[in-house]
Amino acid sequence: MSLRLGVIGTGAIGQDHIRRITRKTHGARVVALNDIARAQAQAFAERERLDARVVETAGELIAAPDVDAVLVTSWGPSHEELVLASIAAGKPVFCEKPLATTAAGARRIVDAEMQGGRRLVQVGFMRRYDAGYRALKQTVDDGTIGAALMVHCAHRNPAVPEAYVGDMAITDTFIHEIDTLRWLLDDDYVSAQVIEPRRTRNAHAGLHDPIVVLLETRKGIRIDCEVFVACRFGYDIRCQIVGETGAADLPDPPSVALRSAGRASTAIQMDWKQRFVDAYDLELQEWITSTAAGAVSGPTAWDGYFAAVTADACIAARQTRRIVPIEIGARPRFYG
Numbered sequence: 001m002s003l004r005l006g007v008i009g010t011g012a013i014g015q016d017h018i019r020r021i022t023r024k025t026h027g028a029r030v031v032a033l034n035d036i037a038r039a040q041a042q043a044f045a046e047r048e049r050l051d052a053r054v055v056e057t058a059g060e061l062i063a064a065p066d067v068d069a070v071l072v073t074s075w076g077p078s079h080e081e082l083v084l085a086s087i088a089a090g091k092p093v094f095c096e097k098p099l100a101t102t103a104a105g106a107r108r109i110v111d112a113e114m115q116g117g118r119r120l121v122q123v124g125f126m127r128r129y130d131a132g133y134r135a136l137k138q139t140v141d142d143g144t145i146g147a148a149l150m151v152h153c154a155h156r157n158p159a160v161p162e163a164y165v166g167d168m169a170i171t172d173t174f175i176h177e178i179d180t181l182r183w184l185l186d187d188d189y190v191s192a193q194v195i196e197p198r199r200t201r202n203a204h205a206g207l208h209d210p211i212v213v214l215l216e217t218r219k220g221i222r223i224d225c226e227v228f229v230a231c232r233f234g235y236d237i238r239c240q241i242v243g244e245t246g247a248a249d250l251p252d253p254p255s256v257a258l259r260s261a262g263r264a265s266t267a268i269q270m271d272w273k274q275r276f277v278d279a280y281d282l283e284l285q286e287w288i289t290s291t292a293a294g295a296v297s298g299p300t301a302w303d304g305y306f307a308a309v310t311a312d313a314c315i316a317a318r319q320t321r322r323i324v325p326i327e328i329g330a331r332p333r334f335y336g
């Protein structure tokens with residue numbers, strides 16, 4: 001029997017996930033949609049000829065008896081409330097990153113889930129499903145480059161919308177590296193620092209772009225990551241791990257090596273939807289399969305909380321221009 005899904009938030013990634021559930025993955029179908037921009041959700045449902053109704057409120061969608069599980073793909077600040085409501089209704093919930101925009105919010109989710117006694121939450125940290133990152137992790141795990149010492153990363157977006165403001169470079173963008181590097185290195189963070197280089201004139205008003213984030217891990221590994229969201233030239237995700245006996249780079253997505261008009265070149269993708277398309281497909285397929293089997297197999301609410309605590313430290317480091325310690329208690333047994 002196929003899993004009946006309700007989707008809250010029919011913007012960019014909501015639409016993308018609905019299309020993949022409808023056309024690519026198997027074992028689930030979308031039966032209900034909700035968005036505070038109701039007309040946009042309705043227009044999307046009609047355009048895609050979805051066999052799903054548009055529901056007036058998110059609460060109504062979560063409570064609907066024919067919705068077995070919930071997909072939260074609305075704006076970050078709405079996630080906490082919607083995930084808490086799903087837990088209260090006893091329904092499995094896949095929440096796009098960030099789980100919550102503050103550590104306190106993510107902690108409330110962890111506490112509610114533990115109180116309910118059953119794991120229901122998965123967070124959309126899809127890079128763990130990317131073939132390139134998995135190959136990089138394998139290289140680190142099998143000891144090919146010796147012990148990891150340093151990591152150099154870049155997270156570049158060609159542009160971001162006007163609604164991308166404040167600390168979103170950390171809570172919305174760098175949050176991917178926070179989760180992925182912790183998983184890659186099998187390590188936790190102990191401190192954060194943020195440096196602001198010269199500001200690009202291409203950033204919209206109110207956004208300081210780029211920034212550089214420095215993290216230190218418990219094992220003493222030093223991480224530097226450039227976050228540059230108005231870089232113009234491409235959606236460019238880079239990660240190099242330097243070890244005692246070698247260095248390993250995240251592979252670029254395959255692209256024809258072109259020799260033309262006096263130049264040798266390869267393409268850089270322009271869009272996260274394409275860059276990680278296979279990872280999103282696999283992530284959602286595994287979520288559907290494990291949810292149907294009554295389990296959570298992907299990144300947990302604890303992972304979301306860990307990321308939020310680290311993000312809070314980065315924000316404090318940026319505001320104070322100091323190195324801020326990161327302290328997280330022991331992982332509860334509930335999370336394995």
Ligand code: NAD
Pocket residue numbers: 008009010011012013014034035036037040058073074075076078096097098124125126172272
């Ligand atoms: P978007 O602005 O395109 O869409 C968000 C939608 O949510 C809008 O249609 C808005 O009307 C709706 N919305 C906001 N609050 C709501 C609420 N309380 N109830 C119902 N609907 C509500 O944004 P997006 O790019 O689709 O991002 C959505 C979320 O997905 C963000 O948290 C973002 O960080 C995440 N995201 C993740 C990835 C990834 O790589 N994993 C990529 C893009 C976006």
Ligand code: ISE
Pocket residue numbers: 157172173176229272
């Ligand atoms: C967006 O929400 C994503 O998650 C993309 O993967 C990221 O690159 C972008 O910076 C975010 O805004």
